Structure formats: C-alpha cells, structure tokens
Amino acid sequence: MEWLERIAKLRQWSRNGTRAPHKPLLLLYALGRFQDDADGGLRYSTVEEDLQRLLNEYGPPHKTTPAYPFHHLISDGVWEVRTDRGPGSPGSGIRDLRERGATGQLAPDLRAALRREPDLLGKMARLLLDLHFPPSLHGELREAVGLELERAETEQLSVVRRQRGSRMRELVLTAYEYRCAFCGYDGRIGTVPVGLEAAHVRWWAFDGPDEVDNGLCLCALHHKLLDKGVLGVGDDQRILVSQRFVGHSAAARDQVIALAGRLLIGPQPGSRPVAATHRNWHAQHVFHGDPRPATAA
Structure with a gap:
C-alpha cells in the first residue's frame, strides 16, 4: 500500500x-x-x-x-x-x-x-x-x-477514497429520456438501451459530482468526443465543436461538425440542465481550441 x-x-x-x-x-x-x-x-x-x-x-x-x-x-x-x-x-x-x-x-x-x-x-x-x-x-x-x-x-482500490455514485447512470439517462443529448440516438435491444452512457461534464477525477446537473446522456461516440475535448457545452446550452477537429467524410460532417451551435436535446422539464460551473470547467480544462461557428440548418 x-x-x-x-x-x-x-x-x-x-x-x-x-x-x-x-x-x-x-x-x-x-x-x-x-x-x-x-x-x-x-x-x-x-x-x-x-x-x-x-x-x-x-x-x-x-x-x-x-x-x-x-x-x-x-x-x-x-x-x-x-x-x-x-x-x-x-x-x-x-x-x-x-x-x-x-x-x-x-x-x-x-x-x-x-x-x-x-x-x-x-x-x-x-x-x-x-x-x-x-x-x-x-x-x-x-x-x-x-x-x-x-x-x-x-478492482476498487481502497486508496481511492471517493466512491462513484451508483445511480448516476439511471438518473441522467432518465433526465434525458434515454436519448443522446447531442444527436438524439435512442437505440435499444428490446427494452434495454444500448450505446447510451452517462457522461460527466466535469470529470469525476476532478471533483465532478455524480449529479444530473453535471451529466449528459450521450451515445458512446459523443461521450468519447466530449472527454477528448472535441465537443463541449456552451453558456446557452448549445453544442460546441472544436475548430481543431478535422473530418472530411460525410459521417464526420454529419455526426460532429454539423452539431456546432445546436441546442442540446433535453433534459426533460423538471430536470436540471448542465450547471455553469461544470460547463466552464470543461471549456477551460478539456475543450481544445476555439469553437466552430454555428452550422447553418
């Protein structure tokens, strides 16, 4: 030890x-x-x-x-x-x-x-x-x-003093009605959602709480891109896309670049949106470069 x-x-x-x-x-x-x-x-x-x-x-x-x-x-x-x-x-x-x-x-x-x-x-x-x-x-x-x-x-190590909240996933996915807040993906097998994850905006490793206002329901792709600093959330609950991201394929344009400036999907009424303190932490410490201008509809 x-x-x-x-x-x-x-x-x-x-x-x-x-x-x-x-x-x-x-x-x-x-x-x-x-x-x-x-x-x-x-x-x-x-x-x-x-x-x-x-x-x-x-x-x-x-x-x-x-x-x-x-x-x-x-x-x-x-x-x-x-x-x-x-x-x-x-x-x-x-x-x-x-x-x-x-x-x-x-x-x-x-x-x-x-x-x-x-x-x-x-x-x-x-x-x-x-x-x-x-x-x-x-x-x-x-x-x-x-x-x-x-x-x-x-294995959970005892030297990690703080434990992750066990209900974070359930609370966040419910708040966003089991849809990716960025693209709307809502895939299921029967009644079980697949490819949907509860993402921390302010990372758990940096005192990000296991609370709905620090979470987003995201598909696996957009969760990864959020944590890599390609995507973020702006002050007006609109999606940020880094200017440093480069993708020439139709998939890259549709799944990433076209998200710039879009409003988040959710959360449902009565659930708290992502708090400013967590958005600001992510923008300062994770998001890469400047955001792209909003994409025309």
Whole structure:
C-alpha cells in the first residue's frame, strides 16, 4: 500500500481544478515499458516523441512538454534519471535532456516491489487512470502506453477514497429520456438501451459530482468526443465543436461538425440542465481550441 499511497499523492501543479496529467502519463508509459523490459531505461531523446504524443492526446488543451515530468517526477520518489555523466537529471530543459543523454527509469525500490508483487503494477495503473482520467478513455490509454492489465483493472482500490455514485447512470439517462443529448440516438435491444452512457461534464477525477446537473446522456461516440475535448457545452446550452477537429467524410460532417451551435436535446422539464460551473470547467480544462461557428440548418 505504501507505493499506492505515494502514487495517489503525486505532486502536481494545480489551480482552480487545472488538469496537469504530465506525471501520471509518464508513469503509465513507464509501467507499460516495464512490462516489456523490466531493466530497460527510457532515453529521453528516444521516447520524447511518444511522450509528446500522449500529452497532445490526453493532456491539457494548452501546449506543454514531456521534459517537465521527466525531470520533476524524481521528487516523488518513484523515478530516477541518469545522464552520460552519471546519476542525476540535468534539469527540465529539453535541450539538456537530449544532449546529455538523459535516461529515466522507475526507482530501484519500486522496480523491486513490482517484481515481488505481480499485481502491484495493475493496481498502480488502475489508480493512475481512476484519479486522472474519465472511464471512457481508460481502454485507449492502456493501449496507447502498451499496458496489459488483468483482474486488478476492475478492482476498487481502497486508496481511492471517493466512491462513484451508483445511480448516476439511471438518473441522467432518465433526465434525458434515454436519448443522446447531442444527436438524439435512442437505440435499444428490446427494452434495454444500448450505446447510451452517462457522461460527466466535469470529470469525476476532478471533483465532478455524480449529479444530473453535471451529466449528459450521450451515445458512446459523443461521450468519447466530449472527454477528448472535441465537443463541449456552451453558456446557452448549445453544442460546441472544436475548430481543431478535422473530418472530411460525410459521417464526420454529419455526426460532429454539423452539431456546432445546436441546442442540446433535453433534459426533460423538471430536470436540471448542465450547471455553469461544470460547463466552464470543461471549456477551460478539456475543450481544445476555439469553437466552430454555428452550422447553418
């Protein structure tokens, strides 16, 4: 439990709910590489492109660099860096890390613990995912860093103090009458809805409550795009579509680009719409770039 507690308390820059998943992403990547080669190090110049891709895909909307976590993760006691000159990081400058051959690796004591306890790696990965990313991204993030998890992936860890609300899905889907708030999809098999999910606007990992005014009933596609920052909700309960999204197919135009400026479908009268505080958090910390202008009907 000592290592899980340490992972749960990673020191990260934070202000007003700001997302700073630099260290969690580096650790997830390192755990994936550990599974392939428990003794191999990560030379910064070799893995920089991979780490930058992870930050671009799963990090905050603003531009950032993997040099920051590569150096600063040392202070959390789970990471070490060596250069061609010996132990110690040359700092967080990209040029220094490249030119001095900086190579990072999980701390020796942590590597030893991972060898002793076969299920520790899965628990650490699950903890990092739960604390820093929404469930809709967990599967693709595991694939992106090359992590293969088994039973530990589905176990609730006691170090995660806050429990997810069990009725969130039922309340949100009922409020939106079992229709995607973005496209109106309402598929069922018999009486059972399929492909519909309760999405948190402000992520649960960042104190988003399990309440209707922090939720949207969305189809699986639009849930994923909401969590990736392609879609959002504006002040007037209209759909935002990022200008950074590019899609030339008819499907991309119809299912994404054409949503720009549309009013949300629902919630039904008597149910609370998405609260401004949650819309604003998503717009600031998840949504990428500026919204597209409203699409003509």
